[in-house]
Structure formats: C-alpha cells, structure tokens
Amino acid sequence: MLAKGRPPGMLAAMQADGGSGARAKDRVLYLLKTRGPQTATQLAKRIKVTPMAVRQHLYGLTEEGLVDYDDERRKVGRPSRVWKLAPLAHDRFPNSHGDLTVELIGAMRRAFGEKGLDKLISERTRDQLERYRAAMPARSEPLEKRVAALARLRRDEGYMAEWSRERDGTLLLVENHCPICAAAQVCQTLCRDELSVFRSVLGRGVPVERVEHVLTGARRCAYRIGRPKAA
Secondary structure: OEEOOOOOOHHHHHOOOOOOHHHHHHHHHHHHHHHOOEEHHHHHHHHOOOHHHHHHHHHHHHHOOOEEEEEEOOOOOOOEEEEEEOHHHHHHOOOOOHHHHHHHHHHHHHHHHHHHHHHHHHHHHHHHHHHHHHHOOOOOOOHHHHHHHHHHHHHHOOOOEEEEEOOOOOEEEEEOOOOOHHHHHHOOHHHHHHHHHHHHHHOOOOOEEEEEOHHHOOOOEEEEEOOOOOO
C-alpha cells in the first residue's frame, strides 16, 4: 500500500494524468523525482502514452539541461537507456528560499556563535514539535494512521512525502524532496532535529531509523519505522 497526497501549485500539475507539452514534461520530471531513474517504457506506462511520445519529451528536457541518462548494459540485448534528473531540475521544486536561508544562517552564526545558532534551531524545533503534536491522531490510534498524518504534515511543507508498509511489517516514510536542503547543507542540526521530532510525535518506544539521506548522496530521505516493543 502506498499513501500519496497532492502537493500544491506546480507539483499538482505534475500529477495530472496524461497531457502533452509542458504538462507532460512536468509529469516526467515529477516521476523521475519521486520514483527515481527509469526507462522511457516505464515512464510511458505510468503516464499512459507511447514510449515514442515520452522520448520526445525526454530529449526536449535534455536540451533544457533538466534530465540526463545512463546506458546500462544488460545480460542480453542492447544497453537500456535509463533516464534521471539532472542537477538543474531540482530548482524546479520548492526550496523554501534556499539562498536567503543560507545567508541568514551564516549571519546568525557570526552574530551569536555556534551555541547561539543551536539555541535558535532548538527553539524552532520546539515550535515544530508542538504544531505536529496538535495535528497528530491520539497515540491509541494505529501506527499506520499516525505515520499517514506525519506524511501529510511533511507533504504540506513541500517534502513530497509518502509512506508504505513493508513486507516485514515495518513502515517506510519517504521524502522525495527536501525544501530545506540548502540550509541543511550548512547547518546539519536541522536534519538531526527532524529525526528527534519524528521519534517524539510517533510515540515512546516506536523505533525510527533514517535509511536514506539526501546529504549523503541519496536521491531522497527515507525513514524506517518499526513497531513499538511490548512492555
């Protein structure tokens, strides 16, 4: 099972079915962002158009510098062309005013020092925690319901979040986009505090582990959420 939501604005247009021109190109970018590298045939099946039509959009996006590809060798037959987002494409997704945020973090670090900056981030974390707690279902509700609520909160903040249930019964919270990536690169405390917020709002005894991280080179951030241990 995969739970999804509709991001606002441009991202909503990317999720529209089919279409042509700019809408279809946005749909291709959205799928490469949320599902990772894919072949033209895989993209065509998801968009419900012909592979030839998808290739036309992909080559157009290549000329714009938004997509790239690798030719992967297979055991049999010709290499398979696998398409992926180019770095320039990430600017098409929300970044919460990255340049301004980075400048402000630098200014706060100079004005208040590292301890002062940590104090300000801790204050932000407390505010975020209170807001999340107010929006979360009661802890007596099933874990799936609480994870779904957390995914909605993150999605509303631009993280393109979704969740799924794994075969072993654990849950996976995935954030396909990081709108604060530029800020997190210069102040990694932001990422550390996010993990502590998740653990707090999901409840005592619920294990939360970050298994993919954009800052370490992954295409997304992902968190494995286990079942609370019986008392």
